[in-house]
Amino acid sequence: MFSKFSRFGAALIVSALVVGPSVAQEADHPSDKPLVVGTDFGVAPWMIRGASGAEGFGADLINEIGKRLGRPSVEIVDINFSGLFPALFAKKIEFTVNPLNITAERAERMLFSEPLFATGNGFLIKANAEMKGFEDLKGKAIAVNRGTISDTWATANAEKYGFEVQRYDTFPDTVQAVITNRAFAAINEIPTVTYAASRNKAIKVGYNDFNGRNFGYAFRNESGEYRNKVEAVIECLKLDGTMRKLHEKWYGSAPQEGSAIDTVYIGYGAPGFKGFEPTPHVPECK
Amino acid sequence: MDRLIENYLNAQVLAEAFPKVLDGFGVTVAVSLLVIVVGISFGLVLAILRVMNVKVINAFIVAYVDIFRTLPQLVVIIFIYFALPYVDINLSPFTTTVLALGAVLSAFASEIFWSAIKALPRGQWDAASALGFGFFRTLFSIILPQAVRLAIPLLTNRAIAISKGTALGTAVSLPEALGQAQSVTAIVANPSPLTLAAAFYLTFFIPLVVASRWIEHRYGRGHGH
Numbered sequence: 001m002f003s004k005f006s007r008f009g010a011a012l013i014v015s016a017l018v019v020g021p022s023v024a025q026e027a028d029h030p031s032d033k034p035l036v037v038g039t040d041f042g043v044a045p046w047m048i049r050g051a052s053g054a055e056g057f058g059a060d061l062i063n064e065i066g067k068r069l070g071r072p073s074v075e076i077v078d079i080n081f082s083g084l085f086p087a088l089f090a091k092k093i094e095f096t097v098n099p100l101n102i103t104a105e106r107a108e109r110m111l112f113s114e115p116l117f118a119t120g121n122g123f124l125i126k127a128n129a130e131m132k133g134f135e136d137l138k139g140k141a142i143a144v145n146r147g148t149i150s151d152t153w154a155t156a157n158a159e160k161y162g163f164e165v166q167r168y169d170t171f172p173d174t175v176q177a178v179i180t181n182r183a184f185a186a187i188n189e190i191p192t193v194t195y196a197a198s199r200n201k202a203i204k205v206g207y208n209d210f211n212g213r214n215f216g217y218a219f220r221n222e223s224g225e226y227r228n229k230v231e232a233v234i235e236c237l238k239l240d241g242t243m244r245k246l247h248e249k250w251y252g253s254a255p256q257e258g259s260a261i262d263t264v265y266i267g268y269g270a271p272g273f274k275g276f277e278p279t280p281h282v283p284e285c286k
Numbered sequence: 287m288d289r290l291i292e293n294y295l296n297a298q299v300l301a302e303a304f305p306k307v308l309d310g311f312g313v314t315v316a317v318s319l320l321v322i323v324v325g326i327s328f329g330l331v332l333a334i335l336r337v338m339n340v341k342v343i344n345a346f347i348v349a350y351v352d353i354f355r356t357l358p359q360l361v362v363i364i365f366i367y368f369a370l371p372y373v374d375i376n377l378s379p380f381t382t383t384v385l386a387l388g389a390v391l392s393a394f395a396s397e398i399f400w401s402a403i404k405a406l407p408r409g410q411w412d413a414a415s416a417l418g419f420g421f422f423r424t425l426f427s428i429i430l431p432q433a434v435r436l437a438i439p440l441l442t443n444r445a446i447a448i449s450k451g452t453a454l455g456t457a458v459s460l461p462e463a464l465g466q467a468q469s470v471t472a473i474v475a476n477p478s479p480l481t482l483a484a485a486f487y488l489t490f491f492i493p494l495v496v497a498s499r500w501i502e503h504r505y506g507r508g509h510g511h
Contacts (some may be wrong), residue, residue, distance in 0.1 A: 085476070
């Protein structure tokens with residue numbers, strides 16, 4: 001208890017002494033310039049390229065956040081998933097706004113916002129195929145988007161369930177792999193595969209594995225102060241029902257009761273992961 | 287500087303990624319070498335066919351060469367992999383990459399061989415024929431040895447440039463060095479594996495570049511027999 005408290009105290013003193021960070025954060029997150037964020041496009045309905053630029057749940061959300069942060073505009077940069085973290089670390093973007101899973105490994109190197117959206121592994125298969133459980137994957141090929149959490153899951157379970165992993169650069173490529181019989185199933189986030197299946201008659205969702213995972217935005221470790229600022233805005237969007245409405249607009253249904261999308265978490269960051277600040281606060285919503 | 291080391295030379299991440307990227311490197315080397323062999327030999331075959339001067343065949347060869355010289359390599363790879371299954375041709379990522387890059391290299395190689403053959407004085411054909419040499423004997427023992435020599439510097443450069451395209455195979459799930467490195471990068475949220483991939487490319491392509499220089503030097507110029 002004491003050690004926890006003294007660490008908290010030390011953090012307070014450090015943040016009081018060091019004036020630098022807020023200047024640095026203004027440098028990396030300039031309030032009078034467009035908010036520059038990165039995501040991979042093509043993950044419908046989160047982020048797609050529409051007639052007038054970026055569209056989707058993720059696009060509406062970050063545009064609203066940018067507005068409430070008081071930034072003049074939002075620039076959403078299209079970066080392949082495999083290039084997203086290098087771009088973040090190289091300061092090409094301020095933070096990530098793709099459907100990114102909060103994981104312990106990633107939290108070692110970046111700061112997450114609080115959970116935004118509940119997810120898990122969704123298995124997309126051909127419309128005439130059947131999948132009842134993981135046992136049905138034996139001897140089959142599974143397509144994943146390289147480096148995503150589905151890739152991690154598939155890599156870890158390939159031997160256990162006896163399937164082969166094919167890694168592609170984008171989600172649409174994994175869907176193509178299923179349609180062209182190169183792979184039995186494409187694994188991706190549940191919201192993503194649900195939407196894809198609703199738009200394409202050749203495929204369906206064979207199996208859903210909700211496993212308590214959540215999406216969050218990822219920031220550089222030194223952007224703590226700005227992370228908190230963005231998170232305060234997210235909390236307001238949860239409280240005033242904006243997030244719910246966006247879910248209804250893009251996913252065509254109300255979000256799961258009590259899931260991340262309408263839960264305001266105590267403190268800043270993702271509870272249970274590195275980078276979480278348990279400081280209680282009341283979001284000041286306008 | 288510390289940030290650069292943390293993100294691109296992180297010892298722990300490098301160690302973790304090494305076995306996977308090494309596996310990928312094996313694939314890179316195999317695909318690159320096959321592309322060079324397939325591309326150059328098929329290019330030579332095309333050039334020889336063209337020398338025979340059959341109109342219909344020549345028209346096909348010219349169309350083939352122009353198409354593959356024009357299309358971006360990535361387009362060829364994606365087309366073979368994702369479009370051909372609709373006509374029931376299912377090629378593995380490995381075969382797809384070798385065929386696609388091999389086709390592109392063969393287009394350039396055939397053009398290089400062809401212009402080298404054309405660069406030789408026409409009189410050599412006439413002289414050989416006056417001496418009673420047949421068409422094929424003239425081609426294989428007089429024309430080609432000189433043409434290949436002329437072609438070597440252009441050919442080695444082109445072969446290296448195109449075999450580097452192996453990295454494009456990641457688009458169709460070829461598990462080569464770059465793809466493996468990107469996979470680990472995203473999972474551990476640190477781009478150091480990319481440095482590892484770069485190091486592997488250097489260990490393979492530097493000897494290749496040096497070898498090509500040596501070949502150019504050894505065979506490129508005439509040695510005055």
